[in-house]
Structures are given as structure tokens and as C-alpha cells.
Amino acid sequence: MSPPATFEAHLTALLPRLRRFAHALSRNPADADDLTQAAIERALRSKAQWQPGTRLDSWMYRIMRNLWIDTARGRARKEKFEAPPEDAERVGEDPRESLHASLDLKRVMAAMRRLPDEQREIVALILVEGFGYREVSEMLDLPIGTVSSRLMRGRTALLAMVGEQ
Amino acid sequence: MTDADDKFFAWLDGELSGDEATAMEARVVADPELSRLAEQHRAMQAQVKGAFDTVAEAQVPERLRAALRPPQGEVIDFATAARARESRRWGSLRQWAAMAATLAVGILVGTAIPSRDSAPVEVQGGRMYAASALNSALDSQLASAPSGNVRIGLTFRNQSGAICRSFTEPQASGLACREDGRWQLRGLFAAPEGQSGNYRMAGGMDPNLAALVDSTMSGEPFDAAQEKAARGKGWR
Numbered sequence: 001m002s003p004p005a006t007f008e009a010h011l012t013a014l015l016p017r018l019r020r021f022a023h024a025l026s027r028n029p030a031d032a033d034d035l036t037q038a039a040i041e042r043a044l045r046s047k048a049q050w051q052p053g054t055r056l057d058s059w060m061y062r063i064m065r066n067l068w069i070d071t072a073r074g075r076a077r078k079e080k081f082e083a084p085p086e087d088a089e090r091v092g093e094d095p096r097e098s099l100h101a102s103l104d105l106k107r108v109m110a111a112m113r114r115l116p117d118e119q120r121e122i123v124a125l126i127l128v129e130g131f132g133y134r135e136v137s138e139m140l141d142l143p144i145g146t147v148s149s150r151l152m153r154g155r156t157a158l159l160a161m162v163g164e165q
Numbered sequence: 166m167t168d169a170d171d172k173f174f175a176w177l178d179g180e181l182s183g184d185e186a187t188a189m190e191a192r193v194v195a196d197p198e199l200s201r202l203a204e205q206h207r208a209m210q211a212q213v214k215g216a217f218d219t220v221a222e223a224q225v226p227e228r229l230r231a232a233l234r235p236p237q238g239e240v241i242d243f244a245t246a247a248r249a250r251e252s253r254r255w256g257s258l259r260q261w262a263a264m265a266a267t268l269a270v271g272i273l274v275g276t277a278i279p280s281r282d283s284a285p286v287e288v289q290g291g292r293m294y295a296a297s298a299l300n301s302a303l304d305s306q307l308a309s310a311p312s313g314n315v316r317i318g319l320t321f322r323n324q325s326g327a328i329c330r331s332f333t334e335p336q337a338s339g340l341a342c343r344e345d346g347r348w349q350l351r352g353l354f355a356a357p358e359g360q361s362g363n364y365r366m367a368g369g370m371d372p373n374l375a376a377l378v379d380s381t382m383s384g385e386p387f388d389a390a391q392e393k394a395a396r397g398k399g400w401r
Binding site: 006008009011012015016017019020023024029032033036037040041044104105107108109111112123126127128132133145148149151152155158159162 | 170171174175178180205206209210212213214215216217218219220221222223225226228229230232233234372
């Protein structure tokens with residue numbers, strides 16, 4: 001007999017998407033994987049709070065987003081006193097770089113990083129992760145009008161940064 | 166008007182339906198500036214999503230997958246687990262138990278239990294009690310001193326204060342709690358096929374049993390001294 005799929009197995013299947021979301025939120029891939037790991041650990045600890053039958057992905061995205069908000073506050077304070085991340089300065093430096101997927105990722109991550117946090121999370125959830133407005137409004141506990149106006153501002157800024165290259 | 170507004174983007178994202186969608190579609194088609202904007206945004210989204218998709222398509226780093234892997238094949242030493250209060254090992258056992266909590270508990274596989282006099286289980290009044298070798302092991306054996314076919318795992322009190330002990334024997338593992346001076350079985354789980362007859366089960370606590378232990382236990386498992394003292398008092 002094959003064992004029923006476990007919580008861990010479902011979570012493992014979600015890992016690629018969770019990492020993608022983490023990369024959309026974080027300033028570099030190392031931070032993104034740290035965030036993913038922290039989200040896994042928190043999920044395992046608070047597993048009892050997840051209600052089987054409800055969507056595990058929304059629950060996990062919410063956990064990750066809350067962790068990111070928590071750490072983003074501390075990070076923002078710290079970065080005030082640091083030089084701006086060099087990746088941002090190199091955006092578009094060499095047009096050939098964009099041919100390479102990982103450099104393309106770097107460039108897009110740098111652009112995402114320039115969005116205010118509250119726009120970045122919504123751009124990530126809707127444009128990258130493919131959630132609907134209603135789902136995101138429930139996930140983040142925000143009015144749907146707030147979701148759509150933040151999305152509009154975020155994507156307009158992104159278009160100006162990414163689209164012109 | 167050519168201003169891109171909430172409606173325009175909602176249409177772009179497939180959030181409009183019916184008449185609203187049709188109306189917006191007509192508006193975009195009729196307005197070259199809006200058409201171009203729609204095109205630019207679609208291209209931008211494809212580029213952004215495409216870049217992040219490379220992450221989702223890449224192999225997940227080992228350290229992330231490892232955090233979710235059940236500790237299969239890892240030998241849980243019950244005696245150590247019983248003593249450990251804050252140890253990592255116990256942490257992973259609890260994690261196992263938490264994971265298994267979603268599974269149905271209480272699968273009794275009678276075929277795993279040999280019948281006749283040596284049967285480790287007897288049924289009375291619809292309840293199952295430990296018998297013969299299993300009963301004596303539960304009565305006298307300490308986790309730290311395994312002997313015979315039965316190994317004792319954790320000893321602890323349940324929510325109603327009765328002492329419970331988990332055990333592993335070649336064909337099954339289970340949990341028994343003290344009830345009216347006898348060891349009443351609370352769960353019995355057959356060893357996975359092909360694993361009976363050896364102690365492979367001791368290596369990875371049956372997840373069903375782990376879940377049962379987790380949901381039954383009140384407080385911490387006994388350490389060796391507490392286990393011994395409880396035996397001295399007849400498991401009361």
C-alpha cells in the first residue's frame with residue numbers, strides 16, 4: 001500500500017513555486033533561499049494551524065510574505081547606512097547579458113527591488129504567481145481596490161524600468 | 166479617453182467578465198494608444214514572469230528539500246528519545262508525529278498477529294489487551310534494557326493520567342495504556358510488508374504510531390529514572 005501524501009510531500013511539491021515567489025520578493029538569490037527555508041520551518045512548526053481541505057499554497061504564501069515583511073523592516077533600517085546594492089547599478093550595463101537567463105533574472109530582480117514593498121508583493125503574487133485579485137485580497141487581507149491600485153502602480157513602474165531595454 | 170485605469174488592467178488580467186470585458190475589449194481595439202499599452206504590459210509581464218520561472222524550473226537546493234524529508238532509515242533510539250527532553254532527535258520525532266497527524270490513526274492489522282497461546286494480544290469485552298510476551302515486556306522491561314522480541318519505546322502519561330508505553334515487536338508496533346491493572350492496546354500497526362521479522366521498524370517509528378503517541382501524550386516522556394520508578398509502583 002502506498003502511504004497517503006503527507007503534509008511534507010505537498011509542501012515539497014510547492015517548493016519550486018515558493019522559491020519563485022521568494023526570489024520576486026528578495027534582493028538576491030541567497031536571501032530568497034533563506035526566506036524559503038524560514039518559511040518551511042515556520043510551516044512545520046505551525047502545521048497544526050493549517051486546516052486540511054483548505055489551500056496549502058495560499059497558506060504558505062501568506063507565511064512567506066509575513067516572514068518577509070518581518071525581516072524587511074530590519075533590513076530597511078540596516079540598508080540606510082549601506083551603499084546601494086551594486087546589482088542595481090549594473091542594470092542594462094551590457095545588453096548581451098540579457099540573453100542569459102540567470103542574468104535576466106538578476107536584472108528583473110533588481111527592478112523588482114526598486115518597487116515599494118507593498119507594490120512588489122502584489123506584483124509578485126498576481127503577475128508572477130498568477131493569483132487572482134480576489135485571492136490576493138483575501139491572502140493579504142486588503143480591500144480589492146487597494147490590490148488593484150497597488151498593482152497598477154507597481155506594473156507601471158516596472159514597465160518603465162524593464163520595458164525600455 | 167486613453168487613460169489606462171483599473172478597468173483596463175483588470176481586463177488585461179482576465180478579471181473582467183461578460184459585458185464589462187466585451188466593452189473594454191472594444192475600447193482597447195478602438196484606441197491605438199491603449200492597444201500599444203496592452204502590448205507593452207503583456208511583453209513586460211512575460212519577461213518578468215519568464216525570468217522568475219527559471220527559478221521554478223531550476224532544481225530546488227538540497228538544503229530546502231532536506232528540511233521536508235521524513236527521517237526514513239534514520240534509527241530512532243527509543244531509549245535515547247525517552248531520555249531526551251530538548252534534543253534535536255526528539256524534535257524530529259515530534260515533527261514526524263505532527264506530519265502523520267493528518268493520517269488516519271488506528272489501523273489494526275490482525276493478520277500481523279500470530280494466533281493461539283503465544284498471541285501477544287487478547288480480546289475481552291471488545292477491548293484488546295496485551296498478553297503473553299508483550300504483556301510481560303510492558304510490565305517489566307525498561308527501554309534501556311531490551312530483551313526478547315519486544316522492545317519498549319516511550320513511556321509517558323496520557324491526558325487522563327494513565328501510564329502508556331509504546332512498543333515494537335517484529336511484526337507490529339503499537340501503544341498500550343494502563344487500564345484497570347492491565348495493558349490496554351490503544352493502537353497496533355503492522356510492520357510494512359517485507360519488514361517483519363527484523364527490527365527495521367525500530368529504525369523509523371511508524372508514522373501512525375508517532376501520531377498516536379503525539380496525540381496521546383500529556384507532558385514529556387519519562388526519562389530512565391522515571392520509567393524505573395513507575396515500574397516500581399506497578400505503573401500507577
